[in-house]
Amino acid sequence: xxxxxxxxxxxxxxxxxxRNRWALVALPxxxxxxxxxxxxxxxxxxxxxxxxxxxTAGQGQAVTFHQDVRDGLGGTRPVDVEVRLxxxxxxxALPDGLVVPAGARAVQVEMTLSADPDVVLRGCSLAVxxxxxxxxxxxxxxxxxxxxxxxCVPADAPGPAPSLGDLxxxxxxxxxxxxxxxxxxxxxxxxxxxxQVSDVVLWWQLPQHVVLPTAxx
Amino acid sequence: MSAAEAPRxxxxxxxxxxxxxxxxxxxxxxALVVGHVVTSAxxxxxxxxxxxxREGAVGDTLDLRYARLTVExxxxxxxxxxxxxxxLATPGVWLVVPVTVEAKGxxxxxxxxxxxxxxxRTYTVFTGGRSAFLPGAAQPGVPRYATLHVEVPPEAVAGxxxxxxxxxEDQRHDDVAEVDLGxxxxxxxxxxxxDTPVRAPAASDAPPEHP
Numbered sequence: 001x002x003x004x005x006x007x008x009x010x011x012x013x014x015x016x017x018x019r020n021r022w023a024l025v026a027l028p029x030x031x032x033x034x035x036x037x038x039x040x041x042x043x044x045x046x047x048x049x050x051x052x053x054x055x056t057a058g059q060g061q062a063v064t065f066h067q068d069v070r071d072g073l074g075g076t077r078p079v080d081v082e083v084r085l086x087x088x089x090x091x092x093a094l095p096d097g098l099v100v101p102a103g104a105r106a107v108q109v110e111m112t113l114s115a116d117p118d119v120v121l122r123g124c125s126l127a128v129x130x131x132x133x134x135x136x137x138x139x140x141x142x143x144x145x146x147x148x149x150x151x152c153v154p155a156d157a158p159g160p161a162p163s164l165g166d167l168x169x170x171x172x173x174x175x176x177x178x179x180x181x182x183x184x185x186x187x188x189x190x191x192x193x194x195x196q197v198s199d200v201v202l203w204w205q206l207p208q209h210v211v212l213p214t215a216x217x
Numbered sequence: 218m219s220a221a222e223a224p225r226x227x228x229x230x231x232x233x234x235x236x237x238x239x240x241x242x243x244x245x246x247x248a249l250v251v252g253h254v255v256t257s258a259x260x261x262x263x264x265x266x267x268x269x270x271r272e273g274a275v276g277d278t279l280d281l282r283y284a285r286l287t288v289e290x291x292x293x294x295x296x297x298x299x300x301x302x303x304x305l306a307t308p309g310v311w312l313v314v315p316v317t318v319e320a321k322g323x324x325x326x327x328x329x330x331x332x333x334x335x336x337x338r339t340y341t342v343f344t345g346g347r348s349a350f351l352p353g354a355a356q357p358g359v360p361r362y363a364t365l366h367v368e369v370p371p372e373a374v375a376g377x378x379x380x381x382x383x384x385x386e387d388q389r390h391d392d393v394a395e396v397d398l399g400x401x402x403x404x405x406x407x408x409x410x411x412d413t414p415v416r417a418p419a420a421s422d423a424p425p426e427h428p
Contacts, residue, residue, distance in 0.1 A: 101422035104359050127323075134357050135323040142354075143422060192358030 293408030334373025
């Protein structure tokens with residue numbers, strides 16, 4: 001009977017793999033961890049800078065939106081609201097002083113919202129988009145007009161303001177009336193005349209946002 | 218552990234031959250040297266972080282990632298009439314450059330501008346201060362008419378190029394427009410001798426009125 005004796009080179013190669021087996025197992029994991037660790041800016045420079053996490057309503061349907069927004073004091077506060085898009089129409093009566101530039105038109109975004117009167121909803125942003133996804137923002141102070149700073153709450157009863165921490169004690173208390181449980185708003189957005197609006201987007205803190213498709217979209 | 222076992226365990230760890238150790242050390246050193254050469258001997262850092270410069274001339278519409286930009290004919294004088302405030306005089310030259318911005322994709326507020334002077338110096342244009350560029354946010358598809366004014370010594374005028382970009386802090390990896398303003402020494406001489414105030418109107422969505 002003959003037996004094959006492994007050559008010293010084969011033994012040494014096999015023993016290298018054997019000796020380093022745990023390091024070899026850990027290598028893909030280490031590479032994955034390295035990629036994840038060096039990708040920390042993806043969140044701050046991309047994910048949180050754009051509209052990346054939508055809550056989409058059915059056409060003409062109300063949608064419930066919840067988000068815990070960072071309050072700048074180290075904590076979060078909840079945004080709980082129900083939104084429905086009623087219509088996007090050519091603005092009939094323009095806000096005082098608004099001059100529509102040549103080649104542009106003004107549309108009115110009619111929305112119905114419901115929320116508890118004690119939910120902070122000030123500081124929202126609104127935009128309309130066309131079918132290509134080009135975004136046209138609501139601008140409170142532009143084209144010669146001054147509209148409500150927050151397009152999602154009644155101008156005369158915007159509800160509670162976000163807390164400023166210790167400063168709250170020295171500030172004059174808010175004297176605006178309590179916000180109703182349900183209200184409508186109709187902010188005006190200026191966009192090029194030939195653009196057809198396919199959805200409306202509303203957000204408090206990116207990347208979460210509400211998408212409200214129009215009847216046409 | 219008994220006293221007899223200890224020497225046996227030590228013997229089990231065979232030291233590799235000295236030649237192999239030296240060879241491995243030399244290989245590691247060589248790898249480090251090659252790595253150093255690759256990362257530092259070639260000037261790649263600046264190229265990797267450089268903006269994508271889109272060059273053009275006065276009147277050209279430059280198609281940038283975030284906007285279409287048109288730089289119009291500059292004017293100059295020793296006295297500037299800003300939209301608000303008193304006249305500003307300079308021992309050098311005020312250059313006033315009309316810039317039209319048409320945003321793409323979403324509203325954009327262009328915030329970066331600098332003048333590469335014909336004298337080889339770079340003149341920063343802040344969003345506030347004497348030299349300023351404040352176009353405000355442009356809605357996509359609605360052209361925004363802005364002016365930029367920058368205070369430079371007369372020798373910087375001839376051959377000056379204007380750079381405009383999106384982010385005032387960081388132009389890396391993004392489009393930056395670079396426009397040759399087509400200025401000559403004759404312009405520099407005429408403007409540094411003139412004291413007729415040159416207007417710098419505020420940015421607006423209405424086209425500027427041409428006198």
